[in-house]
Amino acid sequence: MWPGDEAGPYDGAPRPADTGAGVNGDHRTPADVDDATVEALGSLSKALETVERARGALYGFHQLTGTADFELDRAVRLLREAGHDDWADRVEEEILGRNVIPGHWTFQIVEAYDRTYYEPFKDLERLATSALAGGRQHLYEARLKAARRTSGHPDHTPGPA
Secondary structure, eight states: OOOSSEEEEEESSSOOOOEEOOOOGGGSSSSSOHHHHHHHHHHHHHHHHHHHHHHHHHHHHHHHHHHHHHHHHHHHHHHHHOOOOOHHHIIIIIIOOOBBBBBHHHHHHHHHHHIIIIIHHHHHHHHHHHHHHTTTOOOHHHHHHHHOOOOTHHHHHHHOO
16 A cells, blocks of 8 residues: 555655554564655555566557457458458458567567566566565555554454564
């Protein structure tokens, strides 16, 4: 959960301290990690989460374009059945199987995005978390959870039962 759509991880939200109270052990901030580092890693994590969503949209673009291309088979068939061979030929020759950008089908765009942006970003985020926080992820969210939970409430436990 991130307060504000455009804000950094702490913008507009309380900056909960990691007192250890109510923070699950796997998400407790290591003693040598300061608040500024938690904020920076939270922002890096938020950026990666946004890239994950962008990647999902890119896969949606890929699948929707492919679905449209396969629907063209039906359109060509129906145009021929309706006696419009010239239009069927035009659809088949000009649009069916066409590159979406010069030299690329959508799968090639997805592969290039993964190779040149997504995978390096994901690797760097993992390395930064490992180097700066002992590999502990979601320290900011764990702090928020601890600050926002109601102590003693059965649905506000610090971790799984």
